[in-house]
Amino acid sequence: MKPQLTPMARGLAVCAGVLLVVGVTDAALHDLLAQNPFGAPRSPQAAQPEAGGLIGWLLAKQSEFYRQMSATIRAAKSDGSAVWTLLFISFAYGIFHAAGPGHGKAVIASYLVANRETARRGIVLSFASALMQSLVAILIVGISAWVLNATAKTMCKAEGAIEIASYALIALFGLRLVWVKGRTFIRALQAVQAVPAIAGVPHDHHDLGHHHHDAHDHHGHDHAQAHHHHEHDHVHDEHCGHSHGPTPSELAGPGGWGRGFAAILTVGIRPCSGAILVLVFALAQGLFWAGIAATLLMGLGTAITVAAIAVVAVSAKDIAARLSAGRDGGGALFMRGIEFAAAGVVLLFGAGLLLGYVAAERTTCF
Amino acid sequence: MGMRALFGLLLAVALSLAAGAAQAHPHVWITATSELLYAEDGTITGVRHAWTFDDMFSAYAVQGLESKAKGAYTREELGSLAQTNVESLKEYAYFTFARADGKKERFQEPVDYFLDYKDTVLTLHFTLPLKNPVKSRQLVLEVFDRSFFIDFQMAKDNPVKLVGAPAGCQMKLDRPSDGTATAQKLNEQTFMNGENSNFGMMFANKITVDCP
Numbered sequence: 001m002k003p004q005l006t007p008m009a010r011g012l013a014v015c016a017g018v019l020l021v022v023g024v025t026d027a028a029l030h031d032l033l034a035q036n037p038f039g040a041p042r043s044p045q046a047a048q049p050e051a052g053g054l055i056g057w058l059l060a061k062q063s064e065f066y067r068q069m070s071a072t073i074r075a076a077k078s079d080g081s082a083v084w085t086l087l088f089i090s091f092a093y094g095i096f097h098a099a100g101p102g103h104g105k106a107v108i109a110s111y112l113v114a115n116r117e118t119a120r121r122g123i124v125l126s127f128a129s130a131l132m133q134s135l136v137a138i139l140i141v142g143i144s145a146w147v148l149n150a151t152a153k154t155m156c157k158a159e160g161a162i163e164i165a166s167y168a169l170i171a172l173f174g175l176r177l178v179w180v181k182g183r184t185f186i187r188a189l190q191a192v193q194a195v196p197a198i199a200g201v202p203h204d205h206h207d208l209g210h211h212h213h214d215a216h217d218h219h220g221h222d223h224a225q226a227h228h229h230h231e232h233d234h235v236h237d238e239h240c241g242h243s244h245g246p247t248p249s250e251l252a253g254p255g256g257w258g259r260g261f262a263a264i265l266t267v268g269i270r271p272c273s274g275a276i277l278v279l280v281f282a283l284a285q286g287l288f289w290a291g292i293a294a295t296l297l298m299g300l301g302t303a304i305t306v307a308a309i310a311v312v313a314v315s316a317k318d319i320a321a322r323l324s325a326g327r328d329g330g331g332a333l334f335m336r337g338i339e340f341a342a343a344g345v346v347l348l349f350g351a352g353l354l355l356g357y358v359a360a361e362r363t364t365c366f
Numbered sequence: 367m368g369m370r371a372l373f374g375l376l377l378a379v380a381l382s383l384a385a386g387a388a389q390a391h392p393h394v395w396i397t398a399t400s401e402l403l404y405a406e407d408g409t410i411t412g413v414r415h416a417w418t419f420d421d422m423f424s425a426y427a428v429q430g431l432e433s434k435a436k437g438a439y440t441r442e443e444l445g446s447l448a449q450t451n452v453e454s455l456k457e458y459a460y461f462t463f464a465r466a467d468g469k470k471e472r473f474q475e476p477v478d479y480f481l482d483y484k485d486t487v488l489t490l491h492f493t494l495p496l497k498n499p500v501k502s503r504q505l506v507l508e509v510f511d512r513s514f515f516i517d518f519q520m521a522k523d524n525p526v527k528l529v530g531a532p533a534g535c536q537m538k539l540d541r542p543s544d545g546t547a548t549a550q551k552l553n554e555q556t557f558m559n560g561e562n563s564n565f566g567m568m569f570a571n572k573i574t575v576d577c578p
Contacts, residue, residue, distance in 0.1 A: 063392065063517075070422040151430035153450055273393050277422050284425040 094301020171350025
């Protein structure tokens with residue numbers, strides 16, 4: 001029994017290890033950002049972030065970059081060279097904003113783990129969805145504020161409606177993934193159960209399958225609980241591309257790009273509050289084009305960070321797949337199980353966001 | 367055994383990812399000054415806030431509003447916006463939390479509210495009357511957004527004023543960026559409880575008034 005399990009056990013260990021690293025990094029980033037207000041340059045006595053060295057310092061910069069935008073746009077009115085500063089700040093803000101904590105990385109990791117796609121498609125989707133987010137923000141402000149001269153109240157309501165729609169899309173998307181991956185998983189399960197009869201392998205295999213199943217159930221369950229807890233107050237940071245990653249599997253197989261568009265839509269429809277504020281501010285200064293440029297650069301920065309996370313997630317899964325490729329099909333079952341669980345996580349995220357969001361709908365409007 | 371260890375690892379990952387989900391960074395900055403209003407007999411009747419928004423949010427908020435003079439808004443022109451603001455703030459308990467001798471106090475709907483627009487920024491003025499005016503030895507007033515969408519900073523100069531307070535009352539202000547003991551304690555508690563939905567508490571501005 002033991003020797004047969006080894007490849008899979010190794011796969012498990014590596015996969016868990018990689019996930020743990022991602023998790024710990026995430027937690028570390030989260031601590032760093034939590035300290036951000038204490039270490040923000042605004043208060044002289046706390047100018048040095050206590051922890052994190054370079055990364056901590058960079059994350060502390062995020063708020064500062066954002067706050068510099070308004071002054072830079074103002075400066076650009078009289079000094080054309082300030083536009084370059086604005087573009088740089090926007091780009092940097094995009095990178096750090098997406099690198100900061102958010103449920104986004106979890107969604108991205110889940111999406112990617114649920115799928116068998118290449119890192120390249122992950123990158124393409126990261127960029128496409130970030131671009132779409134930028135365009136949605138530009139369209140919202142362009143149409144409502146510039147063309148219709150709508151008030152902030154109206155714009156905020158439109159934003160709120162789009163947010164709800166985007167959460168519903170994530171949930172639907174997760175539901176479909178669960179359906180597809182669930183069937184694949186069950187097929188893999190049946191295949192493994194069939195093996196002992198043919199090859200005469202001891203019946204322990206059977207148990208193994210069940211263990212997996214249990215583990216993943218629990219995994220998904222915990223996610224659900226955690227999200228009901230947390231999503232409530234945190235509707236705001238689900239913006240700017242880092243929130244929802246691309247789903248390369250959506251691009252896999254025949255008709256890939258059509259389904260890829262659905263994925264881009266799901267992820268990219270949610271505009272960024274920050275981008276909308278910048279755009280309206282730029283419009284008020286008579287420099288709408290500068291706001292558009294800043295928004296696109298923000299999107300580019302976001303895309304780079306999200307793409308990097310996408311590549312890491314895909315690589316981790318590839319390694320796990322290689323190491324768990326057992327002789328007896330148990331490795332395949334393991335991978336299908338992981339994909340199924342990840343699909344469940346996407347569904348739970350969507351549902352959690354949707355429910356949490358409804359409870360805190362008007363958070364951004366006042 | 368291996369399975370159990372794996373399950374533990376996955377659980378740890380799930381929890382840390384979930385913890386990360388509760389983070390936000392501010393999009394709106396408010397510089398606040400607050401007045402604590404006292405009646406002649408020393409009871410606290412309410413709080414009067416003046417909240418100055420950052421210029422980006424100010425530009426956003428006045429978008430689409432009509433004004434006679436371009437780039438200038440009178441109090442009347444901002445009247446409907448001020449009303450929208452105070453009505454919306456109700457949902458967030460006006461970001462103002464009071465405890466008198468440890469007991470939670472509630473506020474009535476705001477009165478005397480208006481917005482003014484000066485040097486491209488908006489300032490929202492409003493008074494929150496206490497539902498039940500109280501006489502207490504200690505009053506703690508906290509101003510913060512628990513979701514940290516809004517970053518509240520008390521003004522540098524004269525952030526808190528006691529209006530008509532009995533002689534001998536002592537006021538103390540704990541700013542979140544001080545990294546004071548209070549803030550750190552909250553920080554630890556918050557993370558130990560895994561209760562991140564309240565994490566804006568770490569950024570609370572805490573005003574403590576002790577009266578003899």
